[in-house]
Amino acid sequence: MSTTKLAVIYYSSQGNVHKLAAAAAAAGEKAGAEVRLRRTAELTTESIVPGNDTWNQVWADHLESVKDIPEAALEDLEWADAVMWGTSGRYGLPAASLKQFIDLTLPLHMKRGLVNKVMSSFTSTATLHGGQESTILALNNAFYHWGALIVPPGVADDIQLAPTNGNPYGVSSVSRNQGGNVDDDNLAAIEYQARRTVEIADLLRRGRQTLA
Ligand SMILES: Cc1cc2nc3c(=O)[nH]c(=O)nc-3n(C[C@H](O)[C@H](O)[C@H](O)COP(=O)(O)O)c2cc1C
Numbered sequence: 001m002s003t004t005k006l007a008v009i010y011y012s013s014q015g016n017v018h019k020l021a022a023a024a025a026a027a028g029e030k031a032g033a034e035v036r037l038r039r040t041a042e043l044t045t046e047s048i049v050p051g052n053d054t055w056n057q058v059w060a061d062h063l064e065s066v067k068d069i070p071e072a073a074l075e076d077l078e079w080a081d082a083v084m085w086g087t088s089g090r091y092g093l094p095a096a097s098l099k100q101f102i103d104l105t106l107p108l109h110m111k112r113g114l115v116n117k118v119m120s121s122f123t124s125t126a127t128l129h130g131g132q133e134s135t136i137l138a139l140n141n142a143f144y145h146w147g148a149l150i151v152p153p154g155v156a157d158d159i160q161l162a163p164t165n166g167n168p169y170g171v172s173s174v175s176r177n178q179g180g181n182v183d184d185d186n187l188a189a190i191e192y193q194a195r196r197t198v199e200i201a202d203l204l205r206r207g208r209q210t211l212a
Pocket residue numbers: 011012013014015016017018048087088089090091092124125126127128129130131174175176177178179180
């Protein structure tokens with residue numbers, strides 16, 4: 001019997017989104033999915049925050065620590081029934097690395113290769129009102145074009161009511177500009193979002209099989 005396939009594709013510069021992505025991947029497996037955890041390529045060898053030694057050290061250390069995680073490829077999207085997208089929030093927008101990967105999907109999009117796949121997103125910003133919702137909504141624009149199906153966490157589980165959770169568009173953490181600063185409630189929320197994403201993708205996959 002086939003299994004639902006979940007790709008978790010993310011960009012993280014300081015390990016916050018990475019922590020959420022790794023938790024999403026583990027929760028996807030626990031929910032019975034076959035999972036691929038993939039990061040998008042670092043676009044620059046130069047720091048984007050010149051002069052900020054603390055930021056640069058955390059960035060360099062994080063990059064070194066994830067070097068064994070494979071980089072995302074179009075084949076991962078073709079393979080997946082569901083994709084969870086994670087990105088640091090930058091001025092209310094996804095990071096360029098993740099956007100670059102999205103730009104590379106045109107050959108797949110042209111052959112309708114993303115139609116009816118399940119998409120769900122998450123983010124991290126430095127501050128509480130630092131653009132989490134707009135970052136996720138910006139990603140959704142691409143999903144509409146692809147004809148994909150967006151599955152948000154909503155407030156369909158009590159974990160979303162925890163003080164540091166609550167974004168119905170996609171689970172989000174507040175890092176205060178520190179590396180890997182994700183709390184246990186954020187981790188529980190991303191686990192719930194991954195479960196929900198797999199559950200909906202599973203229903204769709206089994207429905208298609210029944211109707212075929
Ligand atoms: C270029 C740039 C722009 C950013 N813009 C914002 C912003 O608009 N609002 C905010 O709260 N944080 C902003 N941040 C901070 C990151 O969103 C924050 O540190 C986040 O937790 C990083 O996640 P990561 O460690 O997974 O990369 C920005 C960071 C950079 C480098």
